[in-house]
Amino acid sequence: MSERERFERLRLIRSPRIGPVSYRQLLARFGSAGEALRAIPHLAERGGGRASVADAAAVEREIAATRALGGRYLLMGDADYPALLDQMEGAPPALIVRGDGALAARPCVAIVGARNASAAACRFARSLAQELGQREAVVVSGLARGIDTEAHRGSIDTGTIGVIACGIDVIFPPENAGLQEDVAARGLIVTEHPPGVQPLARHFPARNRIIAGLALGTVVVEAAPKSGSLITARLAGEAGREVMAVPGSPLDPRAQGCNMLIRDGATLVQNGADVMEAIGGFDPRMVRQGSFDFVGEPVSSDVAESERAAVVALLGPAAAPVDELIRLSGLSPAVVQTVLLELELGGRLERHAGGRVSLT
Template sequence: MFDGTPEMELAPEERRARLRLARSARIGPVTFHEALAHFGSARAACTTLATVAEASIEREEAALAAQAGRFLVFGDAHYPAALAALPDAPPVLSALGDPAWLARPMLAIVGARDASLAGRRFAADLATSLGASGFVIASGLARGIDAAAHEASLETGTVAVLACGVDQVYPPHHAALQAAIAERGLILSEAPLGAPPTARAFPRRNRIVSGLSAGVVVIEAAERSGSLITAQRAAEQGREVFVVPGSPMDPRYAGSNGLIRDGAILVRDSNDILSVLGRPSTVRQAPENAKEIPGDEASARIVQALGAVPTAVDELVRRCQVSAAAVSEVLMALELEGRLERHRGNRVSLI
């Protein structure tokens, strides 16, 4: 873990001036960098512009230190180099955890909050495989795909970027996961301590997730998904955009499939990502759920009739021309093997 010893490239006075400038009203990331370019330094800018009081910065810095956190100021040695190259790089980031993770190659995994069980499992498998290949996994700590990716990469390195202050827990039921990431990975936020999540903060958060990463992997993005904003920012930042395809009949993949149509890289497994990034591919293995369930011809028809798109159980009975009891037995066997997901309206799909 980071031992608390500052390794700054900035003079202390300039670093404190950048904090004051970054936390001042009407000073966003672009204005911050314009002010640095115009005045030559934050110290010079603070003598001319109306900036936040020194005491306010001292209080926030002390409160952050009390949580074993620290500021990463634009120009600091620990400030992520991938972000520093962006024209709207965050002037300051609050950090809880180990900033050393920022020196490692990083990939983002993002997707639907109401993700399917299959989508969450794929995200976890992908995060595990990419972590084993040396990548830290970045995401936004949202429900669904984000959470699955974070949980699977706790051992190999994960960075969560928040749309609120690092002292806030959002969503509330992720308190344990957020604490685990702060202890074993890294929590980052551009927002001041105490700041609640707001609608405008999420797109700003998304640009940090993509900016930290060599590429962004999108899983289950609907037509107006926030993940599409992350993918758009990734493309603007010169990052690769990888997308897991899905059925055109599933609205959770409408945005994802649109990205592929527009030129994003289709992903079947981690090898499709590693090959683009010039990393050695892992050996392809057949998934554990590839085995067939033992049974008669009727059971085989039922399994073959199932797919990734949810299907009504009554329709399976009609299509396969078997009894409801036979269908129920096969579905139960699939469910016990972890191969079946149940949906509303008595519908089921294969994982």
Template sequence: MIRALSEAQRRDWLRLARTENVGPVTFDQLIQRYGEPSLALAALPDLARRGGRINPIRIPTEAQAEAELAAGAALGARLICACEPDFPQPLAALDPPPPLIWTRGKIELLRRPTVAIVGARVASAAGQRFARGLAAELGEAGLVVVSGMARGIDGAAHEAALGTGTVAVLGGGIDDVYPPEHGELYGRICRDGCVVSESEPGRTAVARDFPRRNRIISGLSQAVVVVEAELRSGSLITARLAAEQGREVLAVPGSPLDPRAKGCNDLIRQGAAICEGAEDVLRALEGLRGFREPDRRFAPPPGPEPDDGLREKVAALLSPTAVSRDEIARAAGGPPAAVFAALVELALAGRAELQAGGMVAAC
């Protein structure tokens, strides 16, 4: 549901998104259940206690939320919540979308068709040359190039697309320039492109932030092109997320003698389209329809509340191996709405991890 938020609602939306143990799935479930972020915030302490939490759950104060908003404003950045009209449609179509993003620069680029180009940080000269050429040609065709502003392929793609439109998605805050040598590039993207981050301003990225960043890179894009990637790399995570999100995945084939080609060759082996130039990307995009936001209601009828017995039965069914929420509901034998409510309570207590795609695992 697209709607405008008052200043108080935006502050509460931010507080809920920054609450301990509230990820995108839990946030989405809470908004569907309570309708308003203020009502969800009021319910959080009791929900976490029922899930088995002993210590109070950490909820940002109004002053802390106001401080984050002020820090973003001082940078010239803008906060966009998932329900607001300017939230990028491709991200809104994710299930669930990130609750909010910070943006800096030309946000109108987020309304244009986009393609992600990602790849190795320690990239070959040939790989960087290919990324530059591909980004330039896609830009000339009217596409915005999205990447992660990392060394190597990312940086080459951004440089080539600055004149036609590029979006950099950061793992840290909207002002977290990494690597440091990309300071000038960052400044140029802020001026001529757009920078996007899910994290609060001033935050320095840590390892767990990059999968979230990769999800936004793929989520913003109609297609993801991997230029170079070893078998264990963040670029392959981006490609996997893109496939799960229904995006097109393309890979540039390479020599079997180069470890940086093994990831791309493996993607092709698994069904990714071969990319030898911009025409392959444009062909893959032919006939694609626009993104449609999932049918979400902000104030659904309340479902049955889980009792202690059902809640602990659900907790006992969880394991480190992720399974679907529907599978948990079948095994628990309770009403699905009550099982899903129990999972939210367990997540708030730090006993369950709600993942995208309806999956859940024990923490």
């Protein structure tokens, strides 16, 4: 990949309304990021709106700021882009990393849990992370309060990856400033956000998909029934990764999420040996393959107005599966995907988890 193409790909993903799905579709259709950038205004117009592309000077400033902070880019398609994450649905086309990138190529286990975790759970998470490190596994977590913090502390000497929901120059939570710097110096910090981006609420579910995507399996130590940790576990399971949970007292609300996971089929684990045994049986065939092979995301260069109208008529404010739109419209996947891409670029379509879409 030439430096020019790398720059244009970063500019493409930084453009408004471009997400992982539309990014892949545009590259699949046009072959290069430069051609895709030139086509965006026309495609958006066909989708009933207008769209602009990221300013080249702004992207150049971002690159300069990233380098000044000691960060570097990993673009999807690079040889050192994390292989397991590459297979994750909705994997970020561009990562910014700081630290030892080789850690992401080693066997990784995610440890997540409650921010308001009990003292016993924090001690267990730290001990589990230490044991996994001794067994040559790298521990991945989110640098949040509670379980995440202890997971990083337990694995800082053997290999840890912190995935953050902000720019690499932003510290969150503030009390983890020293820990985040330590992880960057001795482990690896990963984000999909440019420098200066603050940790907004909507960024955390997206961060969780990176945590799940980097790891062979995810261990939930303590979590409430409706928590971000269970989102991470769900994403891991949907990607064909091992989902593990530490059982807790039914009298403690913080253990209910873990107990629910075990009831629903997650592997019960009590120590590092249990975790290594679970991921040792990991079958690569269960993982979705070819996320960046430019297959499975068909687009067409020729869509009739009647076909476009037929797809739009099936859409509404409630999210609908793309497969159902293809079935009900009777149109080819290429045509339906093209109409959805045009609507998205035109600001009229929103994409949801699980391959579902709705009109904005």
